[in-house]
Amino acid sequence: MPQIIMGPGLEKIDGSLYKATYNFLMKLASDDTTPGLHIEPINNSVDKRARTGRVDLSNRAVLFKLQGTQQDASYVFIGTFPHDEAISIAQKSRVRINPRNGVAELIPIESPPVHQPEETHAPQSEQRVETAPHPAPAHPAEPSEKALRTREFTTEDLTELGIDPAFAEGALDITGADAILEYAATAPATWQGNALLDIYTGESLAVVRDKYALTENPTVDDDNDDAVLQALRHPAAQMEFAFIEDNDALRTAIENPDFAAWRIFLHPEQRAYTTRNYNGSFRLTGGAGTGKTVVLLHRARHLHRQNPQARIVLTTYNTTLAEGLKTQLEILDPHLPQATDIGQPGIYIAGVDAIAHRIITTNKPTLTGDTAPGAVAEVLGPRTAHITTPTGPQAWSNAAVHSDLPEHLRTPSFLSAEYATIVLPHNVTTRTEYLKVRRPGRGVALNRKNRNAVWDIIETYRANAAADGTADFEEKASIAAKVLHLRGDYPADHVLVDEAQDLSPNRFTLLRALVAEGPNDLFLAEDAHQRIYGQKIVLSHYGINIRGRSRRLTLNYRTTEQNLRYALGILTGIDYTDLANETENTTTYRSARRGPTPHIIAADSLSDEYDIVAKLVNQWTQEGAAPDSIGLLVPTRKEGETLPRALGDRGVTVTYIDRDTSSNKNTPQVMTMHRSKGMEFTKVILVGVGADNLPRQYQIDALPEGDRDDALQRERSLLYVAATRARDELIVIYPGKPSELLPQ
Numbered sequence: 001m002p003q004i005i006m007g008p009g010l011e012k013i014d015g016s017l018y019k020a021t022y023n024f025l026m027k028l029a030s031d032d033t034t035p036g037l038h039i040e041p042i043n044n045s046v047d048k049r050a051r052t053g054r055v056d057l058s059n060r061a062v063l064f065k066l067q068g069t070q071q072d073a074s075y076v077f078i079g080t081f082p083h084d085e086a087i088s089i090a091q092k093s094r095v096r097i098n099p100r101n102g103v104a105e106l107i108p109i110e111s112p113p114v115h116q117p118e119e120t121h122a123p124q125s126e127q128r129v130e131t132a133p134h135p136a137p138a139h140p141a142e143p144s145e146k147a148l149r150t151r152e153f154t155t156e157d158l159t160e161l162g163i164d165p166a167f168a169e170g171a172l173d174i175t176g177a178d179a180i181l182e183y184a185a186t187a188p189a190t191w192q193g194n195a196l197l198d199i200y201t202g203e204s205l206a207v208v209r210d211k212y213a214l215t216e217n218p219t220v221d222d223d224n225d226d227a228v229l230q231a232l233r234h235p236a237a238q239m240e241f242a243f244i245e246d247n248d249a250l251r252t253a254i255e256n257p258d259f260a261a262w263r264i265f266l267h268p269e270q271r272a273y274t275t276r277n278y279n280g281s282f283r284l285t286g287g288a289g290t291g292k293t294v295v296l297l298h299r300a301r302h303l304h305r306q307n308p309q310a311r312i313v314l315t316t317y318n319t320t321l322a323e324g325l326k327t328q329l330e331i332l333d334p335h336l337p338q339a340t341d342i343g344q345p346g347i348y349i350a351g352v353d354a355i356a357h358r359i360i361t362t363n364k365p366t367l368t369g370d371t372a373p374g375a376v377a378e379v380l381g382p383r384t385a386h387i388t389t390p391t392g393p394q395a396w397s398n399a400a401v402h403s404d405l406p407e408h409l410r411t412p413s414f415l416s417a418e419y420a421t422i423v424l425p426h427n428v429t430t431r432t433e434y435l436k437v438r439r440p441g442r443g444v445a446l447n448r449k450n451r452n453a454v455w456d457i458i459e460t461y462r463a464n465a466a467a468d469g470t471a472d473f474e475e476k477a478s479i480a481a482k483v484l485h486l487r488g489d490y491p492a493d494h495v496l497v498d499e500a501q502d503l504s505p506n507r508f509t510l511l512r513a514l515v516a517e518g519p520n521d522l523f524l525a526e527d528a529h530q531r532i533y534g535q536k537i538v539l540s541h542y543g544i545n546i547r548g549r550s551r552r553l554t555l556n557y558r559t560t561e562q563n564l565r566y567a568l569g570i571l572t573g574i575d576y577t578d579l580a581n582e583t584e585n586t587t588t589y590r591s592a593r594r595g596p597t598p599h600i601i602a603a604d605s606l607s608d609e610y611d612i613v614a615k616l617v618n619q620w621t622q623e624g625a626a627p628d629s630i631g632l633l634v635p636t637r638k639e640g641e642t643l644p645r646a647l648g649d650r651g652v653t654v655t656y657i658d659r660d661t662s663s664n665k666n667t668p669q670v671m672t673m674h675r676s677k678g679m680e681f682t683k684v685i686l687v688g689v690g691a692d693n694l695p696r697q698y699q700i701d702a703l704p705e706g707d708r709d710d711a712l713q714r715e716r717s718l719l720y721v722a723a724t725r726a727r728d729e730l731i732v733i734y735p736g737k738p739s740e741l742l743p744q
């Protein structure tokens, strides 16, 4: 059957032509000799492969036919246009192989007329005489940014990579993020615009060559269809050409090109991390919105296709996020089998705690042990194996009631962190062991007396839980890992993890226990800047070795450059360390989209704040924004519950989303900043970001001195997470004084 290859410019198809275009391509994909398709060559075309096809009475598809040595032809589809325009485009376009790097590109032989500023004197292109020079848009420069020429880049530097000479020359004198973005959007090929932005943001030429897998001295045979087909599969070409696999993919690609883009047009780096084999565990870092989740989904599918019997686990911090992964995997490929239980072939998706629960409830005999102690006793010391009921939220306070531990250490947050990061990971079950255990990474030192007092509390905590037949989530993760260890088998072949920065040591111990050490065992996606739960940890302490197998994504697909800069401002000047204990930096983070500058609004009072929010939401919906594409994010649950009432009084209906309410598709969504993790909205208002609300000082003050800096950093990260949920428009509003965490 003929192969359809989607080309660049799909978003330009007129919505009224989606259906006819889809029908046309579906017929073409099943049989290109079907009567009525009218696949015709074009007179006077620069590329003899150019064709048009009949979409309806007055509109034609523009195609390039590549026959090669295959039995069936491949068709590169460029778009649907009114008859005469289609003929003209087909006459003046060419699919060729870039002679410098082997990447297939669609070349317009005559660019549309462009305004040329007087000072731009782009030389004639050597390689591609047909391309018109690109003008540098006149935008005010940002003083901190320097033009490439000032940084001693030459046209030759760029053309050696394969960038079009005229486009390269036009780029050298541009200054300012806005101007370079606008210019990059005019690139003759998607990869060229992106590579230019990378270079402008500070990546070296060598890194860019590597990122886009640009071949040096490729063998180029433009006339050979097989060679062109191969060049269309080059990772850089696949940023704008997609080989369509089935009718579902065809339909979404046409009807919803923006929505479908992540399914079919991967960045070459994303593609590499999707398909590459690794000798052991691998870690992918990257800022919010760089497509880490997208890579995990594609990789899960790739691993499944390589071996349909493989037991693949795709997991994340909690059930809400796991549900999101399930939905997205189904969008990526509705035919992929989602396994219903861990240990079965296919892709099993669940939160880490749900996985622990599942292992515990399906391995009851291993919990108690037969002749030797069972998993529960190994982790908690001798006790009953009734552990499925969760321990209540007051348990630490209750256990500490009679303790003489100093008050600042007698807090649930200190005690639970000590338990989760020291006691459980080291399998401590006796006082003697606890008095000897090392406590690296804990902010608060403990003398012997206090250690003894902490252990007294832990003993009481454990005794109470044993009496009640309960266990907490940390204990369950640890016990589930022990169950697997005692059974001596591994229920997974590959484990893919999202939001890894938020996982605790015990959860990593469980993940390590799911899969044997070996090729492609663990694949972790993390962003240290988005750690909003738990403590800083170092992976190597939990048997996960990623040395030399760690890479970073830097291109933000979600948010505009303006929003990104604002969000990064929240992190400025603060040091973050990642799971490899290395400093995370943001210097080469960038976005390829532009939009309005975030708007920061100081309201006079709470009531004024609600008035403004109501007005904004009204205005957006009247302008046609889909109600559920608007997110109102608040620092606390209490504010989340209050906001719908306050806005309701002002005639605006919104829904507060939490664990118990599923999202209402017809209203704007209110949720806590914590809940917004992993989500995105077209328009976002951060509501109530005042000095009294963020950071949540009452929580920080309740901690021992040594833990406060980290808690403040998590509050900062929370604001960063919230600000990076906005695709297009970001508003920040507060009553009275602004939060100290907002960028100055």
Ligand SMILES: Nc1ncnc2c1ncn2[C@@H]1O[C@H](COP(=O)(O)OP(=O)(O)OP(=O)(O)O)[C@@H](O)[C@H]1O
Residues within 6 Å of the ligand: 261, 262, 263, 265, 266, 267, 270, 286, 287, 288, 289, 290, 291, 292, 293, 294, 295, 527, 530, 556, 557, 558, 677, 678, 679, 680, 724
């Ligand atoms: N290659 C791509 N083409 C188009 N859109 C993409 C691409 N990759 C990612 N996106 C889009 O960018 C957005 C962010 O992607 P994703 O959620 O995977 O990022 P992330 O790094 O996991 O973000 P976060 O850390 O904030 O959760 C999504 O809307 C996704 O569809």
